[in-house]
Amino acid sequence: MSDKLALSDDILMNIEKPARYIGNEINCVIKNKDEIDIRFAMCFPDVYEIGMSHIGIQILYDMLNKYEDVWCERVYSPWIDLDKIMRERNIRLFALESQDPVKEFDFLGLTLQYEMCYTNILQVLDLSGIPLLSKDRTEDDPIVIGGGPCSYNPEPIADFFDIFYIGEGETKYRELLDLYKEHKKNNTSRYDFLVKAAKLGGMYVPCLYETDYNDDGTIKEFRALRDDIPLKIYKEIVTDLENEDYPVKPVVPFIRCTQDRAVVEIQRGCIRGCRFCQAGQLYRPVRERNVDDLKKKAMQILANTGHEEVSLSSLSSSDFSKIEELTDFLIEECSRKYINISLPSLRIDNYSLDTFGKVQDVHKSSLTFAPEAGSQRMRNVINKGLTEEDIIGGASMAFERGWSKVKLYFMLGLPGETEEDIKEIGVLCDKIARAYFDLVPKEKRIGGPVQITASTSFFIPKPFTAFQWASMNTKDDFLNKAYITRTSILSQLNQKRIKYNWHEADVSVLEGVFARGDRRLAPAIHEAYNRGCIYDAWGEYYKNDVWMQVFEDLGIDIEFYTTRERDLDEIFPWDFISCGVDKEWLKKEWLKSKEGIVTENCKKKCSGCGAFRYKTGICMEHVKKEA
Amino acid sequence: MKVRIKFAKYGVMRYIGHLDIMRYFQKCMRKADVDIAYSSGFSPHQIMSFASPLGVGVISNGEYFDIELKSGSAKSVMDSLNSVMVNGMEILSVKKLPDGVKNAMASIAAARYTVMMKEGCEPENTDDSKVDDFLNREHINIIKQTKKNEIEFDLKPHIYEFSFDKNAYRMLIDASSSGNIKPLSVIEEYARFCGTHITPSNYQIIREEFYTYDDDHKLVPLEALGEDF
Ligand code: SF4
Numbered sequence: 001m002s003d004k005l006a007l008s009d010d011i012l013m014n015i016e017k018p019a020r021y022i023g024n025e026i027n028c029v030i031k032n033k034d035e036i037d038i039r040f041a042m043c044f045p046d047v048y049e050i051g052m053s054h055i056g057i058q059i060l061y062d063m064l065n066k067y068e069d070v071w072c073e074r075v076y077s078p079w080i081d082l083d084k085i086m087r088e089r090n091i092r093l094f095a096l097e098s099q100d101p102v103k104e105f106d107f108l109g110l111t112l113q114y115e116m117c118y119t120n121i122l123q124v125l126d127l128s129g130i131p132l133l134s135k136d137r138t139e140d141d142p143i144v145i146g147g148g149p150c151s152y153n154p155e156p157i158a159d160f161f162d163i164f165y166i167g168e169g170e171t172k173y174r175e176l177l178d179l180y181k182e183h184k185k186n187n188t189s190r191y192d193f194l195v196k197a198a199k200l201g202g203m204y205v206p207c208l209y210e211t212d213y214n215d216d217g218t219i220k221e222f223r224a225l226r227d228d229i230p231l232k233i234y235k236e237i238v239t240d241l242e243n244e245d246y247p248v249k250p251v252v253p254f255i256r257c258t259q260d261r262a263v264v265e266i267q268r269g270c271i272r273g274c275r276f277c278q279a280g281q282l283y284r285p286v287r288e289r290n291v292d293d294l295k296k297k298a299m300q301i302l303a304n305t306g307h308e309e310v311s312l313s314s315l316s317s318s319d320f321s322k323i324e325e326l327t328d329f330l331i332e333e334c335s336r337k338y339i340n341i342s343l344p345s346l347r348i349d350n351y352s353l354d355t356f357g358k359v360q361d362v363h364k365s366s367l368t369f370a371p372e373a374g375s376q377r378m379r380n381v382i383n384k385g386l387t388e389e390d391i392i393g394g395a396s397m398a399f400e401r402g403w404s405k406v407k408l409y410f411m412l413g414l415p416g417e418t419e420e421d422i423k424e425i426g427v428l429c430d431k432i433a434r435a436y437f438d439l440v441p442k443e444k445r446i447g448g449p450v451q452i453t454a455s456t457s458f459f460i461p462k463p464f465t466a467f468q469w470a471s472m473n474t475k476d477d478f479l480n481k482a483y484i485t486r487t488s489i490l491s492q493l494n495q496k497r498i499k500y501n502w503h504e505a506d507v508s509v510l511e512g513v514f515a516r517g518d519r520r521l522a523p524a525i526h527e528a529y530n531r532g533c534i535y536d537a538w539g540e541y542y543k544n545d546v547w548m549q550v551f552e553d554l555g556i557d558i559e560f561y562t563t564r565e566r567d568l569d570e571i572f573p574w575d576f577i578s579c580g581v582d583k584e585w586l587k588k589e590w591l592k593s594k595e596g597i598v599t600e601n602c603k604k605k606c607s608g609c610g611a612f613r614y615k616t617g618i619c620m621e622h623v624k625k626e627a
Numbered sequence: 628m629k630v631r632i633k634f635a636k637y638g639v640m641r642y643i644g645h646l647d648i649m650r651y652f653q654k655c656m657r658k659a660d661v662d663i664a665y666s667s668g669f670s671p672h673q674i675m676s677f678a679s680p681l682g683v684g685v686i687s688n689g690e691y692f693d694i695e696l697k698s699g700s701a702k703s704v705m706d707s708l709n710s711v712m713v714n715g716m717e718i719l720s721v722k723k724l725p726d727g728v729k730n731a732m733a734s735i736a737a738a739r740y741t742v743m744m745k746e747g748c749e750p751e752n753t754d755d756s757k758v759d760d761f762l763n764r765e766h767i768n769i770i771k772q773t774k775k776n777e778i779e780f781d782l783k784p785h786i787y788e789f790s791f792d793k794n795a796y797r798m799l800i801d802a803s804s805s806g807n808i809k810p811l812s813v814i815e816e817y818a819r820f821c822g823t824h825i826t827p828s829n830y831q832i833i834r835e836e837f838y839t840y841d842d843d844h845k846l847v848p849l850e851a852l853g854e855d856f
Contacts, residue, residue, distance in 0.1 A: 003638045003715075009745055013684050013828065018642035024713055026654065252654060254647045306654030306711075337657070338665050338673075361669050 006094035006101075007082075015081045019255045020048035023074075023096035026252040027304065029061070030097055031071040037181055039105040040064055041095045041142065043075035044113070045120035046537065051076040052251070053259030055313060056111055056148065060169045062247030070177060073097040074251070075108070077120045078127065080535065086127055093127035102128040106180065108142040110161075112150035115514035116507065116537035118157055121146075122529040125160065132526065134162050134207055139190055143180070151204075152235075152282055153463040153574040156517035156525065158206035162190075163197055166577055167236030168268075170244060172202050198229040202236035204577065205229070211519055211573070217560055219518065219571040234578045239616040241268060241287040248300040252307070261309035261342065262301040264294055266326065270315035271602035271618060273609070275383045275466035275593050276372070276411065279315055281586075282464060282579045284609060286602060287617035291322035295329050302339060309340040318347040319603070327355050344368075348394030353401055363446055366405035366453075367398050373414060374424030380596040381416055383466075383589075388428065396435045404440075405451045406432055412481040412502075413459040413473035416594065422481055426488030426498075429454050433494035450494075455501040456485055458508040462515050463574045464581060466589035471565040472512045478505040506544040507536065512562040513551075518573035521561075524554050582610035629724040630696045630704070631731060631853045637686045640715030645680035651716075652692065659707040664695035678731035678837055678849065679802070689739070689836035691731045691849050693724065701856050722853025734839040737787060737846055738802035740810040741833040743795040748829040752818040755791045761820050762789060769816050782808055782816060787846070789813065799846075802837065 005012070005022060012018040033039065042061055044051030051057065057074070064072035073095035078086060086093070092101040102108055108130065110121055122132055130144065131137050137144070146154060147165040154164045165172065176197060183193040198205040208229055212220040224231050238244050246265060253260075269286035270279065298310055310330060317323055323346075330341050341359045346352040348367055356365065369391050373379045376388060395406055410425050429452050436450035458478045461467045473481070482502040489498050514521065528543075528550045535541040551558055566572070568587060575583065585608065589599060599607050602618045612619040636648070643651070653673055656663045665671035674695035681687050696704065701721040708718045728734070744750055761767070767782040785801035785808045796814050801807055811827050818825045838846040 005639060008747075009684070010828070012642050018683070019644075019647065022639040022642055024639050024715065026651075026658070026711070026713055254643045254651055256647075256650075303658065303660075306656070306658030308653065308657065338671050339657075340670075 004099050006099040007091070011082070011085055011091075015085070016079060017048075017255055019253075020076065020079065021082070021096070023099065025254060026306070027249045028074075028097055028251045029065045029072070031065075033071060033098065033100075036071045037069040037184075038071070038107070038177055039100075040070055040072040040107045040109060041075045041102045041105040042072050042109045042111075043102075043124055044111050045077050045117045045124050046535075047079050048076040048253070049255065049257040052253045052257045054111065054113065055250075055259075055263050055265060056113075056169075058247050058250045059265075060109070060173075061251070062249070063170060063245065064173065066245075067174070067177070069181070071097075073105075075102055075124065077123055077535070080541065083123065083127070083534065091127075092129050093124060102142065103130060103140075105142045106184075108144050110144070110146050111148040112146050112154075112157075113148050114537060115150055115156075115511045116542075117150075118514060118525050119529045119533045119536055121157065121160060122526065123534045126529075132529075133159050135159075137162065137190070143190075143193070149278065149282060152278075152577055152579060153515065153517070154204060154206065154577075155211075155519045155573040156514050156521035158519050159522040159526075161206060162194060164204040164206070165236070166202050166204055166233050168238050169236075170238050171236040172200055175200055176203070195226065195229065201230070202233065204233050209576070213520075217557075218567075219573060219575075222571065222573075222576050232576055232578055235282075235580060237283075237580070237614055237616070238268070238287070239614055241617070242290045242293075244289070246289070246293075246297050248297055249304045250301065252305045259311075260307075261311050261340075262298065262305055262307040263311050263313050264298045264301065265289065265313045266294060266317065266320050266323075267314045269617065271319050272316060272385060273383055273466075273589070273599050273601065273607070274372070275381070275589055276414065276459060276462075278462035278465050280465075281581050281609075283315070284580055284602075284611035285614060285617040285619045286319070288320060288322075291326055294326055298330060299333060302334075302337070308338070309342055310334060311342040311344065314345065316347075317343065317345045318349075318352070324351060331355065331358055348390075348398060350397065353394075353398055357401060362398075362402040363404070365403070366407050366451075367395060367403055368407045368409070369394070370409040371428065372409065372411050373417070373421060374410060374426075374428055375421040377596060378414060378417060378421040378424075380598050381593050382411075382414055383593065383598050385598070385601065388431070391428065392431055392435050395432050396439055399436050399439050399450070402446065404436065404445065404448060405453075407453045408432075408455070410454060410456045410485075411459040412456045412485065413478055415461075415467055415470040417481075419484055422484045423488040425454060425456070425485050426490075426492050426495075429489060429498045430492035430494050433492075433497045437494075450497050452494075452498045453501065454485075454489065454498060455503075456482060457503045458505060460508055460512045460515055463572065464579050464586070466586050466593055468516065468572065468586065469566040469568065469570075469590050472562040474559075474563055475505045475509050478508065504539060504542075507539070507542055509558065509562060510536070510544075510547055513558055516572070517561055521556065524550050524556055527554060580609075580611040580614055585609045628696050628856070629693055629728070630701075630856075631691060631693050631720075631722045631724050631850060632704075632708075632718060633720040633722075633850050634690050634692075635688045635717045635719055636681060636690055636715065637688075638715030640713070641684055641686050644683050645677070648681070649675075649677060655708060655711050656694075658711045661694075661704055661707060662697040662699050664697050676730055676732060678735055681834065682832075685832045685834060687834040688719075689834060689848070691837055693731045720850050720853075722850050723856040724853050728852050731837075731849060733804075734849060734852070735837050736801075736803050736840050737799055737838040738807075739788075739797070739799045739835040739838070741795055741797050741835055742810050742814055742830050743833075745829055745831045748826075750794050751825045751829065752814075752821055752823050753794065754821040754823070757821050758789065758791050758817075761817055762786070767816060769812060782813060786813060789817075791817065799838070
């Protein structure tokens with residue numbers, strides 16, 4: 001590669017962390033642009049250190065660059081300091097590898113991991129010189145394609161995208177790229193290409209659909225503007241994950257990133273049907289990777305990156321059937337090479353405590369539990385299969401082995417939650433502290449006496465969950481509930497040993513609006529961006545007053561999107577998308593939650609959610625068993 | 628065995644800061660499978676110490692760090708490290724240090740620099756006729772800004788060589804822990820002596836080499852103390 005840089009020395013020397021913008025990292029892919037047909041800019045619309053930590057991008061980057069005719073490069077949101085300079089001096093946003101302007105690319109892919117990145121999408125488009133609205137783009141603009149969890153309700157940002165790819169990227173990109181090549185060769189119109197793309201399956205092309213509303217603001221009908229495109233878009237998934245590729249040469253950043261380690265994805269999906277959890281539904285059914293392949297790949301990644309730490313990625317690692325075999329292998333191999341292992345999302349039991357004991361200093365590290373709700377009643381409502389005995393028992397086992405730090409995660413504002421349920425948070429924390437003082441005699445309290453940290457976040461109902469019908473709390477409800485939690489903790493015997501953290505409420509409200517929003521929100525996002533909102537996910541840059549003013553000026557009723565409990569038969573903005581799980585099944589789950597009735601996890605019993613249509617993973621285990 | 632590694636850092640890599648360069652080399656040691664020794668304790672780390680941090684924006688043809696190596700030859704270490712280097716990083720030499728040699732940082736006595744105008748910057752001080760007069764002064768006093776106050780400081784005993792031609796300054800100056808001076812202080816003072824001034828951010832600094840004293844009290848490059856293995 002040449003020393004070509006999009007930014008001048010003068011700029012690079014005057015901004016924070018110039019390493020964010022120069023590329024050239026270990027394993028980044030450089031191709032000769034004269035020898036490729038398609039240039040793909042893959043963007044995570046947040047700052048480099050966040051975006052670089054995302055394995056989804058690494059998977060797609062690897063996959064696309066394995067195609068000889070494609071060069072995929074990375075793009076991230078310029079940080080506030082550079083953003084300002086680029087606007088002042090009219091500098092176009094560029095991709096890291098070639099340092100070429102994004103505007104020259106064939107595709108701009110944006111991964112949508114959280115709602116609070118929406119204004120950053122506009123930032124990226126704007127700085128690239130690409131019209132913000134899909135309808136204003138011409139043949140000279142890249143095809144703007146979105147993917148990731150927020151594309152399952154793409155409506156609030158539908159105006160800004162040409163295509164949304166619904167589901168896992170591995171399955172349909174090749175077809176889409178071939179279609180694009182044909183379109184280039186035959187010089188057909190952008191519209192023609194989009195229509196053809198819409199027929200591929202898994203592709204939502206917003207400009208080909210329209211929504212009609214009832215007088216009360218709810219949706220009357222979602223219509224296709226042509227009769228040759230699907231009215232329901234099913235998510236794409238890899239049905240043979242065992243034999244699916246995984247990147248063994250991920251890009252290694254120079255600067256410290258959120259995820260500064262080798263990450264091995266062991267499975268997709270989750271067997272547990274926690275009713276608040278969107279990821280648990282979107283990625284159904286659970287599919288495991290092949291354990292022998294994982295071992296091999298883990299070692300290859302470490303060899304190719306030089307990382308000093310390896311971590312496993314999945315929604316719930318303990319549910320991976322070969323978890324012990326895999327961790328034992330890694331511990332053995334890594335200790336010889338002075339490589340650390342981090343094991344998040346392992347359930348606390350004898351095995352995991354033994355394992356943690358081998359890979360970390362028990363006096364320094366902390367145990368993590370996510371009961372999500374303080375009372376057993378509430379945990380049944382949300383279908384979180386973690387009991388008080390599990391928590392106290394697990395913590396006690398750990399205390400006997402030398403641990404003294406415990407972290408607990410809860411949610412406030414869950415449907416049907418009472419003051420009593422919230423107060424149980426303090427009680428549960430205190431019970432853990434008591435267990436410690438009962439079990440560990442004074443002379444053995446090496447890491448200092450027990451330290452419990454309780455954190456609460458505010459519950460936001462998400463599409464494709466049993467709680468998609470639920471009313472979300474207001475900001476005042478949230479703050480009041482945080483206050484009740486704090487008081488309940490302060491009234492405990494061991495309150496000095498318990499630390500309490502809670503989340504900002506303003507930003508949760510905005511997230512709640514977008515999560516279940518519709519197409520009528522796009523002008524508000526556009527307007528907020530015009531008034532200077534970017535980096536909304538970063539507390540210090542989040543401008544709540546600007547957002548509230550925008551909603552007011554545009555006549556948008558926040559409560560319509562947040563606190564309103566939806567009618568059982570309401571048409572949701574995301575109903576035209578299927579993540580495999582049927583709306584009828586979710587409805588049953590919603591009604592069961594009101595009764596506090598739990599649903600068994602997929603391993604114990606199939607509850608017929610609908611994901612069987614993909615004929616893979618855990619669903620097929622049940623078929624095998626019956627046969 | 629104690630091994631001294633010399634490397635160059637240039638091109639886009641000049642924007643990577645010192646801490647990140649250290650982490651980069653730790654990764655390269657593993658990626659290149661260099662048999663480096665680790666410290667003992669609960670979180671072992673590679674035994675590696677750098678001669679001196681290099682500021683962001685500065686290019687170097689003579690950076691050093693020492694490692695403790697368990698096995699391998701100079702050639703194998705150099706080749707395997709160079710095979711994993713990114714553009715703008717290059718291993719220049721790998722030498723074994725005899726017993727008793729001080730570590731890289733403690734050994735530093737002087738450094739050689741080239742300082743020139745950055746691309747696109749207008750030449751500022753073009754007067755190269757006053758170098759001898761500048762150096763022949765009894766004192767080359769500058770005002771040093773400390774945290775509390777301003778003090779007068781004499782650069783002269785710390786400048787070992789200095790020349791200026793074709794808009795490039797070349798100098799060998801004190802880089803020891805007790806008396807190090809900055810290359811830009813020298814050219815700023817030279818410009819003042821010529822009756823003009825310069826804009827420091829217009830200059831590209833290139834560190835060419837680090838020197839230490841050998842047994843005969845002669846300045847030799849840091850790598851000269853080591854031997855092949
Ligand atoms: S169909 Fe049954 S086994 Fe498959 S994901 Fe749904 S509930 Fe689980």
